[in-house]
Amino acid sequence: MDFGVPADHPDALVAASAREHGGAFATAEKHFWNDDVQSVLSVAPYDPF
Template sequence: MGSLYGYIDASPDEITRAVNASMEILETTDETAMEAYDLQEELQDRGVPVDQLDALIAASAQEHGGWFATAEKQFWRDDVQEVIPVATYDPY
C-alpha cells in the first residue's frame, strides 16, 4: 500500500520504515497459511474468488482478533461477512 499511496518514488527501505512506523506488523505462521487456504476454499464455494495475498491478510486479521479492511467490494457481501469480519471503506 505504501508504494501506491504517497511513496511512489520511495526505495523499499523507505517504504518499510513508513509502514513499520504506522502499522503493527503481525506474525504469519503455518496456522495462518492454513487458515488462508480454508478461507479461500470457503469463499470460492460461495462464488467469491480470493487471491492468495488477500486470503493471507484476512486470515492474519482473523487470527489476531482483527478485521479484514478492504475497498474491494466483493468482500462487502453478506455471505462473505458470515465467513470473515470485513471493515469496508471506499478511499476513492
C-alpha cells in the first residue's frame, strides 16, 4: 500500500516504532500530516517555530 510518504525518509523508522508501541508520532514534516497516513498512524503535528 502506498500512502504517499517516501519509505526511505529517516522519520519512517521513528514512525514505525511509534505505531508498533501504540504511541503518537510527533513530526514537523507536513507530508506525514495527511489523512492517508493518519488512517494507519497517530500523528501529532509539531511546529517548532
